[in-house]
Amino acid sequence: xxxxxxxxxxxxxxxxxxxxxxxxxxxxxxxxxxxxxxxxxxxxxxxxxxxxxxxxxxxxxxxxxxxxxxxxxxxxxxxxxxxxxxxxxxxxxxxxxxxxxxxxxxxxxxxxxxxxxxxxxxxxxxxxxxxxxxxxxxxxxxxxxxxxxxxxxxxxxxxxxxxxxxxxxxxxxxxxxxxxxxxxxxxxxxxxxxxxxxxxxxxxxxxxxxxxxxxxxxxxxxxxxxxxxxxxxxxxxxxxxxxxxxxxxxxxxxxxxxxxxxxxxxxxxxxxxxxxxxxxxxxxxxxxxxxxxxx
Numbered sequence: 001x002x003x004x005x006x007x008x009x010x011x012x013x014x015x016x017x018x019x020x021x022x023x024x025x026x027x028x029x030x031x032x033x034x035x036x037x038x039x040x041x042x043x044x045x046x047x048x049x050x051x052x053x054x055x056x057x058x059x060x061x062x063x064x065x066x067x068x069x070x071x072x073x074x075x076x077x078x079x080x081x082x083x084x085x086x087x088x089x090x091x092x093x094x095x096x097x098x099x100x101x102x103x104x105x106x107x108x109x110x111x112x113x114x115x116x117x118x119x120x121x122x123x124x125x126x127x128x129x130x131x132x133x134x135x136x137x138x139x140x141x142x143x144x145x146x147x148x149x150x151x152x153x154x155x156x157x158x159x160x161x162x163x164x165x166x167x168x169x170x171x172x173x174x175x176x177x178x179x180x181x182x183x184x185x186x187x188x189x190x191x192x193x194x195x196x197x198x199x200x201x202x203x204x205x206x207x208x209x210x211x212x213x214x215x216x217x218x219x220x221x222x223x224x225x226x227x228x229x230x231x232x233x234x235x236x237x238x239x240x241x242x243x244x245x246x247x248x249x250x251x252x253x254x255x256x257x258x259x260x261x262x263x264x265x266x267x268x269x270x271x272x273x274x275x276x277x278x279x280x281x282x283x284x285x286x287x288x289x290x291x292x293x294x295x
Contacts, residue, residue, distance in 0.1 A: 095193030188212030245275035
């Protein structure tokens with residue numbers, strides 16, 4: 001379930017703490033500036049549909065011990081077609097929205113179909129893709145709609161930073177044939193996961209040098225705060241990618257990040273498509289983002 005689905009499934013008269021504010025965020029009037037436009041053309045029709053004639057990667061479950069939750073946690077790992085443990089592969093971490101889990105990117109956004117086609121066409125490098133559960137709490141199942149926006153649930157997404165950096169990344173590098181350095185590691189996410197990706201990626205330039213936020217949610221911290229005292233991020237960052245739909249009430253979050261980065265002189269991509277807070281926007285931006293990684 002995406003953040004938007006969780007929000008709209010909330011009963012109007014029985015809102016949980018935070019739900020009213022979340023609804024107001026989605027209903028915010030969209031005000032576009034002259035540079036809030038597409039950076040790329042739309043992908044070809046069928047870009048996110050599984051193509052039987054090409055080689056397919058595989059998705060497997062991966063368990064790891066979390067020092068944060070003190071539990072055994074689960075992630076999904078995409079291995080590209082022809083994965084060979086004798087080689088080394090760059091790694092992309094994809095983070096889900098507030099109402100989703102580790103299955104959102106593969107089953108809802110159809111990320112594996114997008115990646116299979118791009119890799120088969122030679123338009124993206126073969127890469128390992130890690131799709132974790134971005135809520136670091138002992139019971140990390142998606143909550144009932146009335147608990148989606150509670151402080152406890154939101155706090156679990158913040159706590160995932162320590163789980164990701166301290167437990168998941170080392171576990172992935174220990175299990176798979178990865179390029180285990182910042183140059184070979186990317187992070188991106190949608191909605192709440194977009195905010196996480198920007199927060200974590202920009203805060204840890206020694207871990208990630210390719211960062212993307214799609215339709216990022218209000219958990220996104222200001223660019224000046226994320227980059228304060230981190231001159232290395234300016235010099236080592238390979239790609240910083242922002243996107244949002246021009247019918248998405250949350251676009252002000254990404255607009256603010258874009259304008260801050262522009263004023264700070266930080267190079268970045270800013271892509272504004274014609275969607276709301278929608279699957280189609282996230283699939284299209286994965287299509288564009290993946291082609292620019294690890295080049």
